[in-house]
Amino acid sequence: MKKVFTGVRVRRLREEKGLTQAALARLLEISPSYLNQIEQNQRPLTVPVLLRISSVLGVDVQRFSDDDEGRLVAELSDVLGDAGLAVTGEKVAMSEIRELAAQMPAVARALLTLDRRRREAEERLSVYAARFGDSSGDALAVPLPHEEVRDFFYARHNHIVELDDMAERMAEAWGVRPGEAEYALTARLLDAHGVQVLSPAVADSDGFAFLREFEPARGVLHLSPLLDSGQRAFQIATQLALLEAYETIEALVGTGGFRGEEACALARIGLANYFAGALILPYGRFLAAAEEMAYDIDRLGRRFGVGFETVCHRLSTLQRPGARGVPFIFVRVDRAGNISKRQSATDFHFSRVGGSCPLWSVYEAFAQPERIVTQLASMPDGRAYLWIARTVTHRQGGWGSPAKTFSIGLGCDLRHAARLVYARGVPLDEPAVRTPIGMACKVCDRPDCPQRAFPPVGGRAAADPNRCRFEPYGSSPGLSP
Template identity: 30%
Template sequence: MKNQIGFKIKNTRRKAGISQADLSEKLGISSSYLNLIESGKRNVNVDLLLKVSDVLNIELKDLSKKEDANLYHDALDLLGDNIFEDLDITNIEVKDLANNNPLIAKALIRLGDFYKKGNKEIYSKVESISEDNITKFKSSFPGEAVSDFLQKYNNYFQELEDYSLKVFKSVNSKNKTRHVLLIDYLKNKHKVDVEDIVPSEKDNFAKKYDDNKKKLYLSDYLTLETKKLYAASQIVQLEAMDIIEKQLNDFVFQNEESKNLTIIALVNYTAAAILMPYELFFNECKKHRYDLELIQHTFATSFEQVAHRVTCLQNPKMKGIPFHMLRADIAGNISKRLSLSGIQIPRYGGACPRWNIHSAFITPGKIHAALSKMTDGEKYVCIARTVEKGIGRYGVHRSMVSIGLGCEAKYAKDFVYSDQLNLKEDQAAIPIGVNCRTCTRLDCQQRAFPPINKKFKIDLNKRGISVYVNE
């Protein structure tokens, strides 16, 4: 614990531009003693912690809170790769790294991202030459920057919420639909016309804005819910890009691609807030205990839009349930991930096959609810439902993805999908992990790889319930 506190003091001091000598003088201790605290060699008593909290303007709970769970999980996920198998790295050693050397852990994860990106580029070049379909290396690495960014700020941005509320109030009317109101707003305030058209095969698009003609073209293949989001997004792009740019100032992006993708995510965040303003949406969620389909119809939005929006309810004065959310395709590729619930979502590779985000594909369009138990004993109420994406017209195949949403079991009474689950009996919980390499369960018949925490040995005379487990 003292290593964690010392690191946080040093990190906060450096960010504030305060020298070690200046801080020690304000705290009434010697520079050498402060150096020992920051290096984790001395404990900090309560009185000194209070002084540090006051001088550095940091909450006491932030100084003493546990390790960064997401950092630990991402490092564990990375070091669970087969290339590290001979090193026998344990979970405890990874946790020590995240606790005592978080910057080193972040550096390793960054190296891991670059390594995977390099592999992706190599296989993309091979594919372009051989025309082989090497899909398993085509994960969207810039998307990880978006996840990291949203995770850092708990997917909540007060200034964007304030702006969205102003737009909502200005377009609110009982006499017109929201889509028409947004179109009128663009026309009246920005002289922008919105036109629904069927794209040609040579110029296929979902939306397209022509600044010279002041026209926003929306594909007629889109659902009305998506058209509304795009119309709101155009308002944001015309009015609030300076606010969005401000949100990016304290985050380091590795490339322009990642930054631009994050800008798009914030534009969509703001557009969704216009369609579902915070306080009104929060009250509906509390009233209906997060019944997503009911709330979806209340705001005339899509299931995925509502699932995204419930993860944004992190205003300290009006706080909703901290959810995790992920989106995966039928092959298990995770295209979106955010964890405010504390559950680990894999950064590299697919998720545990026991997660209901996979079984949701068996009965499309139906919400699957489950009580899941992680290897650390923590229980989560998780729901999943498939949604169709892409062009909506006869003869064109639409892709299908599964949306997963969940929270800690302690919030079950406030989450309507818990009502049909047996929360009292421990055996009713489905044992899940993160992925096979980091999962410690040895009784899983669906194990696809040996666990990182146990040396894998082949015994020709004995086979357990999995080829990778002989016990």
């Protein structure tokens, strides 16, 4: 079992509570010398002591989880990799980054905040430069609205407790039942808001351009006739979110620090969609079903009457303190490699430099449409994950009309994999069967990857006219010339 050294966190918690070492030691029923050794990282934090801390001080054990540490390591790697090269001329060692994240997480977060503010200052300078006619300002440095919204959800581990709790209470009050949500939600929309749900005939569907269109003046919600019952329930639930949870959504948007109205609007939509998923898949019932079915996505979809993507997205939100599901990473990608949705309830970090790994199973899924593909994958930092992926296709018209095809990926840390039906028969303890993947070529330091598209940042490309390597951009340690 991995030893956990969290001395700085214990000491900081003790100081927050205003306790001396002797006082905390008495509460934990251990000797002051033992507590001092824990705080000095001379002794690991054991499970009994951790549970005692949680019980006596009312602290969530998640505070001592290495998931947040893993996030910090990944984010610091992005920041300090570039910053170290620029400032000191040498790359900050991964061992130093891990030590900083583990022992001084507050300092690590402060560095990330300073880097964010630095980027914001550079963005403002770019805007001012462009305004005064200096074309050298890099407008591309300004984060796009949808990137702001992604960061908003990522920072909250893709769990919005206010909306989840509210949706669960409302689902119970309105009689929302698994697989029959459409009827209860339609009744609520009509009884409480006087809004009628209408759908045109299927024969007229070619002229209906929207999945959902609300006319508040007429009190009518139009839904596309191409939606199935689960999809209609989701759209009705989204409209109810905008009517019933408006104040809560606005308050959450207000905490996001968004730069413009476009990002605010996208955040409202994202939060309304989150509420909709929580309403038709209430937290307690859905988590119980997921555990009962070993996270079998198809079975969960049949029980609750929703599609593959909806189930996967909801599974990635089950992080309520005291009632956590498997912490998942959720992604939706297209054939070109564009990631249109990405959320993580765990330590998995999506690089800010763009791109993703072609060895990732989410791309293999396109070669096997409608079939679930599994993959054991290892990251450069040694962490291993179980990934499942499957394609989904949405069509609006008939023959010849464009269709949307995505690969939906759901992954979890290997330590949780045994809880999933997809791990049955998979050699979880065999490192040799794991596919080595990375976040993106520019921040991946694997020297022997045959799919590398770019040299790693901070590495020296091994360019030799007299040799041709199988691995493109073979690299050697040291700085780029």
